[in-house]
Amino acid sequence: MILAIDMGNTNTVIGGIDEKKTYFIERVTTDQNRTATEYAVSIKNILEMCDIDVADIEGAILSSVVPPLNSVILTAVEKVTGLRPLLVGSGIKTGMNILMDNPKSVGSDQIVDAVAASHEHPLPLIVIDMGTATTMCVVDKHGNYIGGIILPGLKVSLDSLSSKTAQLPYISLEVPDRVIGKNTIDCMRAGIIFGNVDMIDGIIDRMEQELGQPPTVVATGRDSPASSPPCAATKSSATTPCC
Template identity: 80%
Template sequence: MILAIDMGNTNTVAGGIDEQKTYFIERITTDQSRTDTEYAISFKNILEMNQISASSIEGAILSSVVPPLSNTILNAVEKVVGIRPFLVGAGMKTGLNILMDNPKAVGSDQIVDAVAASHEHPLPLIVIDMGTATTLCTVDKKGNYIGGVILPGLKVSLDSLSGKTAQLPYISLEVPDRIIGKNTIDCMRAGIIYGTVDMIDGILDRMEAELGESPTIISTGGLARFITPLCRHKIHYDDALLLKGLLILYRKNAPQALSFA
């Protein structure tokens, strides 16, 4: 089993995974003020909570979109399991041809998503990852990573709406029973949820037209399980997609990979 970690802007996902199964998936808050010792305690608690011994971890790999915290997480994992994780970055073997203006600037989470989806699903494909930002990345029928879309995440949009208006409250995210709300909270929920749903459907329509064929569509991320079932496109939800991608990258690079800290 390897320890696969995906550090996002809001949450850091840690999972234990091998080719047979995903043993656990846990989320902790991404906080730049925390030390490596504090993160080490979190990782130690996660392993203990899932009855996983540190000695059963054969390796570790980190994907990070928060560069200032990358070394902190690498040090934390090393303290707990005695292994320095690989860091997804430039020079790592991915199996993808990245056709972007600046391939090094592509978010590591998007590359990991694309690697995992390409391994499990027919091409071409689009991966929707709903986190702090919502991203849609595209792999063409030849296996090339050709780009995508980045837009504000659902909670970012909702927090902005509440924070910039005097009379709109901060609310929990729940799917309303109807689109026409009868009170302020239901109006906000309908707007933010169905607005996001229709935005994703609209972008998928445009992407499909640009590709010239129907792609396989996969979604992941904490919010995707609530949103993508409401879309009119057929979308396969996979909560462990990033962890699967990290396992694939670990196996591709384990004999010779270097940490890119």
Template identity: 50%
Template sequence: MILTIDIGNTNIVIGCFDKKCLLFQERFETNHQSASLEYAVILRETFSLYGIDTSNIEGGIISSVVPSVTDTIKVAVERFTGSSFLVVGPGIKTGLKMEVDNPAQQGSDLVVGAVAGIHNYPVPQILIDMGTATTVSVINQDKAFIGKMILPGVAISLDALSSHTAQLPTVSIDPPRKLIGSNTVDSIKSGILYGNAGALDGLIDRIEQELGESCTVVATGGLSPVITPLCRHQILLDEALLLKGLLLLYEKNCNSQG
């Protein structure tokens, strides 16, 4: 079994694979103050919940956009499983063509998502990752990563709206009853959710216009199941996209080392 871990600004997502089969996928909060022992306890409880013996873990791989948490998690999982873990970064073979100004500045999560996208879906592609920020990455017909767009995430937009206004309340992120809100709560929900869906639709239109061809559109990330059903474009939902990419990178690097 292989353990894959994606460390984001808001959440950490873990997935355990037995060969190509994803046994489970869970997420928990990214806490910059937690010690490795605290993360190890979370891992122990998760594995216990699914009845998985840690002695079956052969190894694993970590992708992170939070450097201060990366080593803490690595220490936790290596102690917990007794196996060595790779970290996506310099020295990791990806096989991904990067046609951008500075490939080293691209986040590891975008690289991992692109690797999985190319492996699993037709190109050209638009990959949408809806986390703390919303990133829209583009893979061209030659399977090269050619760039991205970054938008404020849904939760960030909602927090900014409520924290910077005197009379607007904090609301939950679930679809309003109708587009035109007849009360303040539904009006905020409609504006945030349909506004983000409209932004994605608009970006997809403009990307396809610039490329001169239609694209496969794939979405992942914690908020993608909420927003993508509101979009007018056909968008494939793959909540395990980054975990699949991590497994591919693990296999690529372990096989090359062997």
């Protein structure tokens, strides 16, 4: 089993995987004030809660978009397992060419998204990863990472709307039944959800034009369930929603 860790800006996702199955997936808060020992305790507790024997872990890998915490997490994993995790970066050998102006600038989360999706789905493809930020990365028909976009995530947009306006409340993120809201909360939800959905659908259309053929579209990330159901792209025959 491989201990796979995806450290995002808001949450750090910890999972156990091998070539056949995923054994567990758990989340902890990403906090730059926590020490390696504190993270080690969290990892150890997760393994115990999921009935995972540390001896069954043969390796570990870390994908991170929070560089200041990289050494902390690497040390934490080593304290628990005795293994030093592999850190995903532009220099790691994935078998995928990164055709960007500066390949080193590509986030490790986008690299692992693209590599994983390419192994599971037909090319070309677009991977939508919806977390604190929403990223969309594109792999061409030859298996090359050719670029993408980065935009504010659903909750970032919602929190910004609430914090910058005097009369709009902080609300939960739920898919409304209709676009035309009948109260302030439903109006906000409709604006955030359907606004993001139509924006993503429009970007997919533009990317398809540049690719010259229909892509496979894969949606993943913490907030993908909120947007995938009403998203027109996830209803096309070339799409795999919410991997």
